[in-house]
Amino acid sequence: MSQRFPLPAARHPIAARFIADAAAVREAIERFGSPLHVVFPQVMAENAAALAGVLRRHGVPYDIFYAHKVNASAALLAGASAAGLGADVASATELDRALAAGFAPNRIEATGPKAPAFIERVAALGITANADDLWELDRLAAVAPAGSAVPVVLRLSGFASPVVPHSRFGIDLADADAALETVRRAPGLELRGVAFHLDTADPAARVDALTESMAVVSAAYRKGLRPSVIDIGGGFRQRFVEEPEPFQRFAQELVTAPPGDLVWPGHDLGLRHGGAAAHKYGNHRPAIDVLERFLAAEIERRPVAEVLRECMLTLWIEPGKALVDHAGLTLTEVLYRKRAAGRDLVVLDLSRNQITPADQEVLLDPVLVDGRGDPPAEGVFLAGRLCLESDLVSRRKVFLDSEPSSGDVLAFVNTAAYQMDLSASSAGGHPPPPKVAAVLDGERFTFLADDTHGS
Amino acid sequence: MRYDSVLDMIGDTPLLRLDPAAHGVPDAEIFLKLESANPFGSVKDRVAWALLRDHIGEIAAEERVVLEASSGNTAKALQIIASMHGVRFRAFTNRVRVREVREMLSLLGAEVTEMPGLSECPDPTAPNDVFGVIGDLMEGEPGRYHHTSQYTNEDNLRAHYEETGREIYRDAGPVDLLVGGLGTTGSTRGAATYLRERNPDTTVVGVVAAEGDFIPGIRSAAEMWEVGLFEPGFYDAIAAVDSADAISASLELATRHGVLAGPTTGAAYAAARERLLAGPGGPVTAVVIACDRMEPYLSYYRHRRPDLFGVAGPAPAPATAAPSAAPEDLEAWSAAGEHVVVVDVRTALAFQAGHIPGAINLRDDLLEQVMEAGMPFSEASRVVFVCPTGDRSARFAARAAATGRRAYNLDGGVLGWRDSGRPLAGV
Numbered sequence: 001m002s003q004r005f006p007l008p009a010a011r012h013p014i015a016a017r018f019i020a021d022a023a024a025v026r027e028a029i030e031r032f033g034s035p036l037h038v039v040f041p042q043v044m045a046e047n048a049a050a051l052a053g054v055l056r057r058h059g060v061p062y063d064i065f066y067a068h069k070v071n072a073s074a075a076l077l078a079g080a081s082a083a084g085l086g087a088d089v090a091s092a093t094e095l096d097r098a099l100a101a102g103f104a105p106n107r108i109e110a111t112g113p114k115a116p117a118f119i120e121r122v123a124a125l126g127i128t129a130n131a132d133d134l135w136e137l138d139r140l141a142a143v144a145p146a147g148s149a150v151p152v153v154l155r156l157s158g159f160a161s162p163v164v165p166h167s168r169f170g171i172d173l174a175d176a177d178a179a180l181e182t183v184r185r186a187p188g189l190e191l192r193g194v195a196f197h198l199d200t201a202d203p204a205a206r207v208d209a210l211t212e213s214m215a216v217v218s219a220a221y222r223k224g225l226r227p228s229v230i231d232i233g234g235g236f237r238q239r240f241v242e243e244p245e246p247f248q249r250f251a252q253e254l255v256t257a258p259p260g261d262l263v264w265p266g267h268d269l270g271l272r273h274g275g276a277a278a279h280k281y282g283n284h285r286p287a288i289d290v291l292e293r294f295l296a297a298e299i300e301r302r303p304v305a306e307v308l309r310e311c312m313l314t315l316w317i318e319p320g321k322a323l324v325d326h327a328g329l330t331l332t333e334v335l336y337r338k339r340a341a342g343r344d345l346v347v348l349d350l351s352r353n354q355i356t357p358a359d360q361e362v363l364l365d366p367v368l369v370d371g372r373g374d375p376p377a378e379g380v381f382l383a384g385r386l387c388l389e390s391d392l393v394s395r396r397k398v399f400l401d402s403e404p405s406s407g408d409v410l411a412f413v414n415t416a417a418y419q420m421d422l423s424a425s426s427a428g429g430h431p432p433p434p435k436v437a438a439v440l441d442g443e444r445f446t447f448l449a450d451d452t453h454g455s
Numbered sequence: 456m457r458y459d460s461v462l463d464m465i466g467d468t469p470l471l472r473l474d475p476a477a478h479g480v481p482d483a484e485i486f487l488k489l490e491s492a493n494p495f496g497s498v499k500d501r502v503a504w505a506l507l508r509d510h511i512g513e514i515a516a517e518e519r520v521v522l523e524a525s526s527g528n529t530a531k532a533l534q535i536i537a538s539m540h541g542v543r544f545r546a547f548t549n550r551v552r553v554r555e556v557r558e559m560l561s562l563l564g565a566e567v568t569e570m571p572g573l574s575e576c577p578d579p580t581a582p583n584d585v586f587g588v589i590g591d592l593m594e595g596e597p598g599r600y601h602h603t604s605q606y607t608n609e610d611n612l613r614a615h616y617e618e619t620g621r622e623i624y625r626d627a628g629p630v631d632l633l634v635g636g637l638g639t640t641g642s643t644r645g646a647a648t649y650l651r652e653r654n655p656d657t658t659v660v661g662v663v664a665a666e667g668d669f670i671p672g673i674r675s676a677a678e679m680w681e682v683g684l685f686e687p688g689f690y691d692a693i694a695a696v697d698s699a700d701a702i703s704a705s706l707e708l709a710t711r712h713g714v715l716a717g718p719t720t721g722a723a724y725a726a727a728r729e730r731l732l733a734g735p736g737g738p739v740t741a742v743v744i745a746c747d748r749m750e751p752y753l754s755y756y757r758h759r760r761p762d763l764f765g766v767a768g769p770a771p772a773p774a775t776a777a778p779s780a781a782p783e784d785l786e787a788w789s790a791a792g793e794h795v796v797v798v799d800v801r802t803a804l805a806f807q808a809g810h811i812p813g814a815i816n817l818r819d820d821l822l823e824q825v826m827e828a829g830m831p832f833s834e835a836s837r838v839v840f841v842c843p844t845g846d847r848s849a850r851f852a853a854r855a856a857a858t859g860r861r862a863y864n865l866d867g868g869v870l871g872w873r874d875s876g877r878p879l880a881g882v
Contacts, residue, residue: 162569214804214805214808215807217808217809217881218807218808218881221880221881222880298758299802299804300802301761302802307802307804307805310804310842311804311805311808312809
């Protein structure tokens with residue numbers, strides 16, 4: 001018997017209850033088919049309350065916009081609306097969905113690079129434009145009707161601090177003055193504030209970006225503009241595991257394991273030496289931790305939360321991952337089990353791209369629904385059904401809690417963030433799995449079709 | 456003692472016996488191995504010299520550039536040794552987190568490449584891995600670089616085995632307990648290997664920072680396995696110490712024992728004492744590795760313990776409230792040619808971003824101290840105190856009013872001023 005290196009996924013109580021309810025899982029598959037994405041709007045509501053709780057506790061004036069791009073689900077979008085959040089949309093399609101979900105235009109913010117037609121709609125509706133470039137601003141200035149006040153947030157980048165990661169997005173600080181000038185001159189625009197988004201958990205990076213952004217706030221005041229918002233975007237982590245040890249044990253073993261033992265031959269998991277400690281799937285700290293640490297970090301020996309109040313700025317955040325953390329899972333039937341390339345392979349009714357974002361390996365073990373008996377000694381690899389050697393749902397050897405066989409249902413936990421939609425294709429005539437919202441109503445789960453795809 | 460090269464001064468550091476009356480652990484002999492006495496100030500002097508000693512001539516002759524992943528003491532020592540030999544050195548790090556260390560490296564002319572933290576969004580091509588970058592550089596121009604690789608180079612271990620461990624045994628005899636911080640793990644492991652060969656019962660404890668906490672120079676429990684030299688099975692225990700305990704213990708070393716050692720040493724001393732106090736008792740010889748000095752971490756101490764740096768708490772508010780002024784009053788006074796001083800008590804960052812035109816900035820805690828010393832405002836001027844909303848500035852206005860100044864609190868604060876459409880000035 002070789003050693004086991006399981007990576008058990010943390011499970012929210014609602015997800016755990018659903019997986020344990022074999023009858024509910026069976027009902028979902030019978031009614032909606034396999035594979036199937038299940039979302040839990042109740043979990044999202046809990047996440048929204050947790051984020052808002054942190055901001056309230058620190059006494060910061062705030063607003064939260066749900067980054068809809070994280071999941072195309074209409075049920076989750078409706079959940080964000082019910083929780084009183086705003087919507088962060090990245091395209092005309094997402095904008096339509098937000099309007100359909102009942103968000104008023106003044107509760108919607110458009111982020112990311114925008115095409116001219118999208119810019120025109122943003123201006124016409126008067127939703128907040130989070131500008132990625134001077135080109136966008138010029139367009140926006142040209143189409144915003146004189147006398148209107150289309151709110152503009154300038155997304156900044158090019159920070160001097162070495163701890164702030166570089167970004168391809170945003171307006172370089174060197175161009176900030178030109179951007180302010182464009183807003184000042186445009187008869188239909190109003191500067192709402194400045195923004196950044198950092199792809200890191202490091203509170204020091206956000207502190208430095210905030211500090212540098214204040215120079216733009218200052219320049220705005222000098223021009224007679226009245227910024228009132230600092231938008232720090234998202235980048236809050238998900239909590240994938242209960243404890244760090246299994247991931248550390250696995251990553252450590254990976255360094256010395258013979259090739260092809262823990263990873264399917266010809267692949268690596270992108271865990272280069274020294275790069276795995278902070279891997280997102282190894283994170284066991286709460287999703288609100290990054291926000292909490294940022295607000296508690298210090299500027300001039302004073303907590304950031306306090307400094308933000310002193311700067312008279314409302315803090316906007318645009319979480320996606322943190323809001324849908326644990327708010328979804330993916331079910332698939334096991335087609336069959338076979339030996340291939342000298343290894344134990346479980347072939348699933350699913351394609352890799354339908355559960356894997358940007359081909360980034362999902363380093364967690366799925367759960368066998370209604371699994372019985374002792375955990376098998378050996379791990380297995382998981383294969384998809386496309387005509388590609390690379391269509392492995394897991395290139396990492398996974399360790400299941402019981403023996404899988406044909407017809408069993410496998411549940412991938414915590415897949416609502418980007419995993420369902422970011423890369424899903426219809427290759428080979430396999431459409432992306434349908435979505436269903438599962439709501440725990442007393443002792444029972446009820447289901448609501450939620451067939452929205454593609455973000 | 457006379458030396459002909461500073462490099463000859465590396466190693467053979469003192470072993471200091473701590474006064475039992477001052478450390479308070481019954482029956483224990485606790486020794487500090489003062490690696491801080493090395494000429495560049497830390498245990499890493501040994502490592503840097505061990506990594507370069509046999510190669511530096513060749514590196515200089517071939518004009519190669521030395522590369523290392525380090526953000527602190529190793530980079531400092533390597534830079535000094537490289538400079539002395541006319542060799543270029545480049546350091547790579549995820550982040551230099553302590554200001555003095557960063558400034559010291561600049562002063563010495565080190566080329567430090569700081570690389571931001573790991574990407575967490577789905578982007579498998581994020582190129583920010585220190586070891587990957589060093590590897591890419593070396594592959595790109597073979598023969599141009601020399602990677603000292605402190606984390607995986609066995610010379611690091613050997614230096615501590617042959618020197619540090621031997622010296623400890625020579626001066627202390629058989630050791631029952633060895634405690635050291637886990638950074639590259641070389642110092643503790645190398646010395647422990649030697650000591651265990653002399654006394655197989657030597658207990659070895661590696662000290663890490665508590666989960667989510669930060670102590671400069673050592674790793675946190677979660678990052679430990681990243682280090683190539685780290686073998687979990689080697690240690691009898693891994694002790695996690697939080698930064699507050701590390702700081703307290705290092706202050707105790709300074710005030711009771713006269714040893715100016717940094718927070719990592721504090722962490723190791725705290726872990727050693729806790730283990731000894733919890734142990735079975737009886738005579739025991741313990742050695743704690745003091746890896747560097749206290750002074751380079753002043754900003755770390757200041758950040759974690761501002762109370763030790765004379766930052767006073769707020770004084771009680773006077774009984775009587777000061778009169779309040781509305782924005783219109785300020786404008787009217789100014790229009791009438793009166794001299795009005797607007798004192799903004801917010802942080803400099805907030806003040807610089809936007810303030811009432813003409814205001815001066817005296818941050819509340821500073822103003823508190825200034826007012827202790829005497830009222831700094833003329834009786835001839837009106838003085839208006841402002842904060843974001845008017846709640847915090849009120850007590851300053853009250854105190855000034857109590858001394859006969861014509862002092863006011865701005866109603867609604869800077870926020871009210873801004874939201875009424877009045878202009879703000881930026882710096």
